[in-house]
Structure formats: structure tokens, C-alpha cells
Amino acid sequence: MDLTSTQIPHSCENCAIRHQAVCARCEPNELERLDEIKYYRTVEAGQTVIWTGDRMEFVASVVSGIASLTQTMEDGWTQMVGLLLPGDFIGRPGRETAAYDVVATTGLVLCCFRRKPFESLIVQTPHIAQRLLEMTLDELDAAREWMRVLGRKTAREKIASLLAIIARRNAALKLQTTQEHLQFDLPLTRGAMADYLGLTLETVSRQISALKRDNVIALEGKRHVIVPDYRRLLNEAGDDSDGGMMM
Amino acid sequence: MDLTSTQIPHSCENCAIRHQAVCARCEPNELERLDEIKYYRTVEAGQTVIWTGDRMEFVASVVSGIASLTQTMEDGWTQMVGLLLPGDFIGRPGRETAAYDVVATTGLVLCCFRRKPFESLIVQTPHIAQRLLEMTLDELDAAREWMRVLGRKTAREKIASLLAIIARRNAALKLQTTQEHLQFDLPLTRGAMADYLGLTLETVSRQISALKRDNVIALEGKRHVIVPDYRRLLNEAGDDSDGGMMM
DNA sequence: CGATATGTTGAACATTCTCAAGGGATGTGG
DNA sequence: CCACATCCCTTGAGAATGTTCAACATATCG
Numbered sequence A, B: 001m002d003l004t005s006t007q008i009p010h011s012c013e014n015c016a017i018r019h020q021a022v023c024a025r026c027e028p029n030e031l032e033r034l035d036e037i038k039y040y041r042t043v044e045a046g047q048t049v050i051w052t053g054d055r056m057e058f059v060a061s062v063v064s065g066i067a068s069l070t071q072t073m074e075d076g077w078t079q080m081v082g083l084l085l086p087g088d089f090i091g092r093p094g095r096e097t098a099a100y101d102v103v104a105t106t107g108l109v110l111c112c113f114r115r116k117p118f119e120s121l122i123v124q125t126p127h128i129a130q131r132l133l134e135m136t137l138d139e140l141d142a143a144r145e146w147m148r149v150l151g152r153k154t155a156r157e158k159i160a161s162l163l164a165i166i167a168r169r170n171a172a173l174k175l176q177t178t179q180e181h182l183q184f185d186l187p188l189t190r191g192a193m194a195d196y197l198g199l200t201l202e203t204v205s206r207q208i209s210a211l212k213r214d215n216v217i218a219l220e221g222k223r224h225v226i227v228p229d230y231r232r233l234l235n236e237a238g239d240d241s242d243g244g245m246m247m
Numbered sequence C: 001c002g003a004t005a006t007g008t009t010g011a012a013c014a015t016t017c018t019c020a021a022g023g024g025a026t027g028t029g030g
Numbered sequence D: 001c002c003a004c005a006t007c008c009c010t011t012g013a014g015a016a017t018g019t020t021c022a023a024c025a026t027a028t029c030g
Helices: A028-036 A115-124 A126-152 A155-173 A190-197 A201-213 A230-237 B028-036 B115-124 B126-152 B155-173 B190-197 B201-213 B230-237
Strands: A038-043 A048-050 A058-064 A067-072 A078-084 A101-104 A108-114 A182-185 A218-220 A224-227 B038-043 B048-050 B058-064 B067-072 B078-084 B101-104 B108-114 B182-185 B218-220 B224-227
Touching: A028 A038, A028 A115, A028 A126, A058 A115, A067 A190, A067 B126, A078 A126, A078 A190, A078 B126, A108 A115, A115 A126, A126 A155, A126 B067, A126 B078, A126 B126, A155 A182, A155 A190, A155 A201, A155 A224, A155 A230, A190 A201, A201 A218, B028 B038, B028 B115, B028 B126, B058 B115, B067 B190, B078 B126, B078 B190, B108 B115, B115 B126, B126 B155, B155 B182, B155 B190, B155 B201, B155 B224, B155 B230, B190 B201, B201 B218
Parallel strands: none
Antiparallel strands: A038 A108, A048 A101, A058 A108, A067 A078, A067 A101, A182 A224, A218 A224, B038 B108, B048 B101, B058 B108, B067 B078, B067 B101, B182 B224, B218 B224
């Protein structure tokens, strides 16, 4: 299982996100109901899946790949407000039009549900509603954590925070225990990192260079990051406590 | 009805937040169930209601007054991650310990529910679970909007954004249509505004002085704000669109 | 090969922070 | 009633941080 693979699952049973997504709590008969309104969709890296203001015909789970949730201001600045990883949910039941752009950062496989019937299912199927509430509460925590990053951290701490999050989620996905020594591919361009962190692309580049110079990280090429000491990275991020609940 | 009054409602029927809070969708019999596990609690301005890490014995609705949700970093910086106004919900079902400090900004009346029985009620009462999901989704939108404020706005725009939000929520509470001319009391100290906006107290003070100098706002004393032209204020906030969904 | 997208680095500049001083209010004890 | 402390707020000057503008490097792709 890879963060950016694009295989469509054969069935819910062997689906990579079976136990993380909105369907996590569903019984077999409930999965059948979902199956009736579901279809898979693949998206190429760089494509915009949904534009702000679009009418939403579906909601979806990210099966594989990474997408970003962004808002664009009229002066051209972009703020990323969420990073969607496998298992994450796209769309808001009850909402007609999209509030954010959804852009495929990597190749993407989505498990889409037609919106209207999905909304009916929510009412009838407490297991879906409960899981959705739980996921939304988790996202709210993540958003609030990110408010602290945006509001109170320096550029260097912001970069370290983002690297720590990606490192940890990557480790979790590979079922590695979080060891001292980690490595991963950065799924984001410098510009996308800047949009997420509320910085400019240049500042991102400079701070990554600085972390490299100080041996907090090492790079192979532009995108492959090696973290020799995860605790050191967490320390640079400014959350000395273990940071285990960062997203 | 006042943002900072401290009257305890006689019954759910005449409760000021009857149609906004987590109980908004409840039928009379469901209200009775809630009534069994509920108690009112008043808090003085400045008191901390809940400390991060506290065991949560209850969840609650804010009936009147204003509270803030804050995180404190080990270096002493504080980031406010939410402003709790009448109708807003405190606590997370299923969570044992508090993730944030909750501080009474003004005098506060809370409608508390014992947590364990409330969690059972959620499972049994879809009207509560649905409303809670809806409220959580709204809060998530607000948090994401705030990410844009923290990540991409200048100090001046941040202050204008906060004033616009308070002005609009105040107008909504007084059932005024949002007119050109508005006024209200600032419920936050300069320091609390700084914590919310990711600025220093001094920068907040300077920018308020600047907005006053430029006649975007007028002050009576330190806390009473007069907004002669709401659209001008919105413009200064950097969301030219009407900003109707800002919180 | 040129065109495009991505990333790095430098120098000047702007914004915000830090440190410092001081100005009302309000409250308290002598 | 005055002296004094405390809290909240304002303002200034210099320093730090991050941005802007610009040049250039590197890789990919037609």
C-alpha cells in the first residue's frame, strides 16, 4: 500500500481504507446499500476535482493519493485549509455547492457516492452518521491545531511541523512504529507547502535549506526527505511534548 | 437578550438558544430526557471553566456570555482556537479529557449535561446526533475560514476581520438586519484579540488606532466600537464578497 | 533544442515583534 | 482623601523576521 498508488479496490473487503473511511463502522448489509450509490473515479495529479461554487453531485472518500482543500483570495493568495489523505472524506452532506477547491496533489482514486441518496442513507444508517461525526470532530481538532501552527509558529517551526506530520502519517500508513530514523517522499511542491503554511515559496525553500544545513533533515533530490532523528524534528517544530495528536 | 446577560432560563421553551443549540431539533419528549441530565452553571468573567487535560464530567451549551477556547504553547504563547458564543457547544462526546482551556471572557451561563448519559442519548436520539454533526461541520468551516485569516491576512486585515465578525454576530443576536451603521462593545481585551489573531498586543493596539485614524471605526472609550460603514469594514478585512459565511 | 515547471539563492525592503516608557482607569489601605 | 498598586492600553525606536523582486539552476517534455 502506497500513498500515491492508483489501484481501484476489488471489493470493500479488501479496500485499503475499509477501516478508516466513513464506511468504517458499516455492517455487510450497510456496505451493500452504499455499493448501490457508489462509483470509483481516478484523477490525474494536478487536476482540480472540484471548484469552489460547483454544484456538488457527490461526496467521496479518498482511497489513495493526496488532495488539497484550498481557498483563493481575490488578491491571488491561496490558503490551503486541509490536506486530504487516504480515508478522508470530501464534501458536506446537506450542502449544495462546494466551499473550497479540491485539487489532486498526486494521482487520486476516489470512492464517490451520489450525494442525494447518500444524505438519505445518513439518516437511516446511524453507523455512517456516527463515523462521519467522529471524522468531522477529528478534522476540527486538526484545523485547530493548524491554527496554532499558522498563528504562533516561526517559518522554521512551520516547516518542521509539516515535515513531522507527513513523516508520521507516512509511518502510520506503512504500519511502521515511529522510529528514530524515517524517510519519505514529499507529496507537495514548495509552492503547495507555502500555501499550507501561510508563507512564500521562497521562505519555504530557504527554511528547508536551513534545516538541511543544520542536519535536522537530509535530502535526496528535491523531494525525498530523510529524518535521522524524529525527536529532533519534533523539537524544531516547537511541540516538545510528543506531538502524537497533531493531526 | 444580551450577549453578556447571566439569566438562567425558566424552561427550554423560553430558552434563548432553544433553536440554535445542540437541542435545536429535539421534540418535547427528547427535551425531557435531556432535562434529566442537565444542570445550569454560571461562571464569572475571567474564570477558567476547563483546563487542558481535565477529566470532562460534562458537555455543555453556552446559554449566554462569551468563552474562549485556547491552547498554550510551552514557550508561553497562547493561540485562541475558537470563540464560543451563545448556542455553541463545549466538549467532545467520547473524549475523556479536555483538549483546550475554556475561559469565560464575560460572565457565562452554561447548560451542562453529564457526559456519560449524554453520550448514550446521542446514540439513541438521532435528532441530537444530527444537530451535533451540523454544528461541528459549521465549526469546521469557521476554523478553516480562520486559517485563511491567520495564514494570509495582514495585521490590519486581521483586526478588520475580527471586528466584522463581532459586529455581524452582535447584529444577528439583536435581530437587526446588517445595516450600514453598527455599534457594539468589544468583549475581548487587546491581549485576547492578539491571541485570537496571532499577533502581539501592541500590534493590535496600533492597528486599532490606525483604523480609527482612517475613520473605518470610531471608539467611545476603549471598548465601544462604532462602525459607520460596514461595507468599508468588510473591504478592509480583505473579503470583498459579503463575508456572510465567515463564522 | 527551446519551453515550461520547479527549486535555490541574494539583496533590498516592509511588516511585525521586542523592549521600553508612560497614560488613564479602578481599587485598596493608611 | 491621598498614596500606591494593578490592569489595560498606547506609543516610540530599533531589531528581527519574512516578503518582494530578480537572477539563475535543474529537470522534464514536446
